[in-house]
């Protein structure tokens with residue numbers, strides 16, 4: 001290196017600025033970065049700086065460690081098989097199915113286990129556990145062909161679950177058909193197959209659910225714009241479901257997942273494991289309790305309207321951060337509904353419902369009553385039982401949950417919900433108007449009378465959803481008849497089959513294991529064949545000519561053209577029918593006829609073919625008792641997500657098993673007291689069981705499951721409730737106050753809100769003030785409009801970055817060759833009509849075997865499930881389960897995704913929430929609300945969800 005003699009102006013003294021700037025490194029020595037030696041001069045413009053990120057030492061030392069070892073010792077031979085297994089399933093002792101299954105009939109999963117679709121040869125490499133539910137486990141799996149993850153649900157090796165899971169496959173396939181472009185917020189199904197005698201269903205990979213989102217927001221409501229956005233998307237899914245005549249039956253925040261791979265943020269409805277066809281309802285015990293509709297609670301025939309009720313509850317919960325009707329028992333649930341809505345179920349419904357006498361007393365003439373009046377309780381022939389009457393009737397004190405809102409009426413609850421801190425004046429009046437719209441919206445959804453409850457399409461035109469100014473109470477446009485469906489869900493000639501037969505579903509679901517490929521930049525599903533359902537022989541329904549006993553199908557008629565496809569699934573035939581004459585019939589139109597009171601199914605399109613709604617609890621509510629040994633062997637298993645799931649009707653076995661239920665919702669998050677699922681009927685059975693103290697996912701004041709083993713009737717809580725409730729011990733004593741559903745009253749309420757959120761209950765379980773006090777503020781939190789992206793947001797974004805990027809298909813070699821067809825609902829939506837289909841023919845399905853198929857016999861047509869009647873004992877019980885959040889995890893290349901931070905924050909502390917980050921969804925809408933409410937910067941740990949108690 002030559003020394004600088006100062007002659008070029010580089011000397012320390014006497015240099016002019018000009019000469020300094022003219023300095024150039026000499027050839028052969030230094031060269032400005034990006035400079036060109038040939039030119040001799042480097043223009044600043046030509047310099048493009050590059051940041052070189054060093055590879056961490058640990059990565060450098062370990063990345064090629066095998067080759068490094070081999071360099072050191074050429075005889076070194078690495079074998080995967082020698083690695084210790086990282087088990088994901090708990091318990092991991094193989095005691096069933098030749099050691100492949102644990103005592104709960106769950107396939108024992110470990111990291112890097114490869115699930116193989118034996119037909120398509122598609123491989124799914126298990127990487128992590130996403131969650132566990134009633135039906136089995138959901139694993140995060142890697143698909144190397146597409147360089148992407150999928151979620152694979154591995155169903156328990158039990159016939160009842162297998163059957164019901166096939167229903168889920170069938171229903172979801174149908175819905176995906178209805179939504180070929182993946183625009184309607186319903187999870188995509190990619191594949192299904194049997195592996196080691198377990199039915200496996202591959203879904204698109206999604207992220208956190210809405211409950212988790214609310215929890216991350218410390219159970220504070222989300223901003224109205226987010227509530228609006230999510231409402232719109234859920235409604236979109238509900239419109240499709242209604243058009244497909246599908247009732248989800250378990251709509252709740254946990255079953256709505258955020259898709260992290262797309263922008264703007266999208267949510268998707270999952271878990272069609274309890275779904276059924278309208279008019280083919282089978283189970284009377286459905287829906288998670290907080291979201292359970294009055295007609296289901298009362299044992300009345302139900303329709304897609306029950307999902308609208310649940311939807312209303314979800315919308316309210318998104319706004320409030322807490323469930324609208326957190327009933328600790330069905331009695332409590334009904335009581336809350338009636339108080340909040342200021343009404344009661346209409347008399348026509350009470351007259352016919354199976355369970356009316358459990359909750360109501362006849363006090364006058366129940367006929368010739370104008371139902372409008374009766375609904376308001378003014379002239380009803382029924383009066384709700386008092387708590388004492390209920391206790392006398394049931395020989396059990398009904399469980400009564402705590403109050404979380406200091407107001408009773410819906411209008412008050414919404415109007416007086418605390419405002420976001422520092423909300424400018426003009427924003428307050430804007431928000432007031434939106435709240436008015438919200439109340440009006442909710443009123444149309446949580447409407448006692450299912451006939452008057454708005455349909456998804458009607459609701460989707462409400463100003464709250466459309467964003468139009470809300471000027472007056474919304475009058476929904478009448479539903480228009482739809483152009484008929486052209487295919488249906490139907491069933492092969494197997495009258496002794498499981499409940500799907502009664503549900504109008506075919507075990508012969510179509511060829512999903514054709515591995516329909518994702519076809520978008522993110523995973524999207526190619527349209528499925530229209531031929532997913534159909535019938536063989538005279539089994540079509542919506543056909544007045546078909547008798548009750550012989551009809552399992554729908555939308556068909558005697559003139560239907562039958563088209564059958566080759567059998568290709570796991571023992572599943574596919575039958576499709578193209579209904580010639582059915583094109584002239586609109587099931588929807590028929591469905592929309594006013595239901596005759598008390599006999600609503602009489603107007604069903606398949607009048608006469610409706611299976612009675614009598615089978616009790618769906619498999620999703622119960623766990624087969626056999627081999628399950630739930631109570632003690634499975635500390636790692638947890639109770640169901642929803643309170644409803646532990647509420648076991650109709651089966652002593654179910655009740656017994658219910659003792660082992662834990663609330664998954666309470667199983668992760670902030671420390672608290674463990675709560676076992678309450679049970680409406682079996683609450684006493686909780687007594688005497690031990691439960692560990694563990695974590696709770698709700699603030700104490702919002703005990704989603706109030707009835708823990710040892711705290712369900714804690715003196716403080718009980719007294720507290722007694723102090724708070726209005727009207728003494730009557731569920732509804734005396735005439736029910738007139739509904740608030742009056743625009744001017746509502747307007748007054750909304751525009752004269754009390755200053756702040758009322759003081760929380762003074763119980764030992766009072767929440768952290770940060771949870772409730774709108775003025776509680778960490779200034780760094782939840783400032784809407786802040787430019788910083790929240791931890792959640794950045795995770796969403798990060799996740800999007802590291803996640804599925806390929807648009808190649810999964811198992812593209814096995815693309816479903818069948819053509820598509822969709823119904824054309826008469827809607828201003830994006831439906832398209834196509835009636836093309838190609839079809840093959842199935843061989844008839846044989847009845848043989850008595851156990852679930854294995855991967856070898858699955859295509860040979862052993863319909864072993866036919867031996868399990870709908871009420872198979874295997875349904876009486878419920879598998880305790882838990883869910884694990886694995887939204888953020890490492891990717892396959894060892895890059896640490898957001899999971900790193902999640903893990904590192906596994907011990908969730910409220911302090912974590914004192915972050916300076918703003919919470920934004922990907923589309924830059926702040927998802928949090930009310931600045932005073934701290935948001936955890938981390939996702940709650942999956943660990944804290946897991947360990948929360950056991951029964952000794």
Ligand SMILES: Nc1ncnc2c1ncn2[C@@H]1O[C@H](COP(=O)(O)OP(=O)(O)OP(=O)(O)O)[C@@H](O)[C@H]1O
Nearest residue numbers: 130131133134135136138151203204205206271273
């Ligand atoms: N597509 C998906 N992407 C990511 N996670 C998923 C997906 N599907 C399911 N999960 C996770 O697995 C859990 C269980 O899934 P799912 O609700 O379908 O099972 P289930 O057995 O029907 O549950 P439940 O007991 O509520 O009926 C979900 O809560 C969710 O955490």
